[in-house]
Amino acid sequence: MRFLFILFAVLPILEIALLVNVGNIIGGWNTIGLVILTAFIGAYFVKREGISTLQTAQAKMQRNEVPGKELVEGLMLVVAGVLLVTPGFVTDIIGFMFALPGSRHLLAAQVSKHMKMRVVVPGMGAGFGPGAGFNQTNQHNPFGQNPFNASQSQNDNGDVFEGEFTDDTTNDPDKRLK
Template identity: 75%
Template sequence: MRVLFLLFAILPIVEIALLVHVGDIIGGWNTVGLVILSAFIGAYFVKREGINTLQTAQAKMQRNEMPGNELVEGLMLVVAGILLVTPGFITDIFGFLFALPGSRHFLAAQVSKHMKMRVVVPGSAGAAGGFNYQQGAQHNPFEQSNDPFGQRNGGRDDSDVIEGEFADKTQNDPDKRLK
């Protein structure tokens, strides 16, 4: 929550103060030109690197490999594009860090190292209510497991069956019967 507060409240104030300070040093129109130039250069880098990342991901998928690192890099390129289009020097610095290949590969490797890939499989809900089926793990549909409500399913895989009772109240009331 604090990170969001910093991003949406403090960062714009710091960006405006920095833009005004740079405008005092090099002039207002030069500052505007610098911001526009950084947006165009950033858009070029994001487009070029996005195409390269997409081609690498497609090549991995053709070899039946999971393009996990490329997915992280693609997400970083989306964030880089947003940051580079946003006027300001601080967002441009972070945008270029995410767009340039050397720093992006390093950051993507760090993010991938700390991120766990999870696959959602029907009937694999854990006792805590979350899905706990991890990639590479074997799933036996006939083993006993807890459903999200904490009840045992008795060794059956009846995840599509909903049990319950009902009473038809329209049988006794002639006004509510369907005609």
């Protein structure tokens, strides 16, 4: 909630104050020209890096790899594009951080690391709400287990359940599943 307050209340006030101060120093038309120039330069960077990220993601998909990092970087480039066309110097600085490859790779690695800790695996929880799915508190690793050929499964408490299945819908004993 604080983040939204900062985003919608404090950031515009900071941007206006900074634009007025820069306008007093270099002039109003020069400030407007600088804002337009950063928007064009930012659009060029976002386009160039977006094409590069898309090509990398397509290459990974052709190798049957998940382009997770590229998806995060693509999202960051979308945010960078919005920030760079928004008038203001603070949004331009943040937008350039998201658009330039060096800082974007570092930020994407941090975001990916943070997102891996919050992965929700369908069917691995008690339902919806907090604590459902895979999180840091689970004691088992659902990754690497195949639910279709596993003879054991665990619930969220770590209890192990074993069982067998027999199809009793047919009367022919030779056709029953074991």
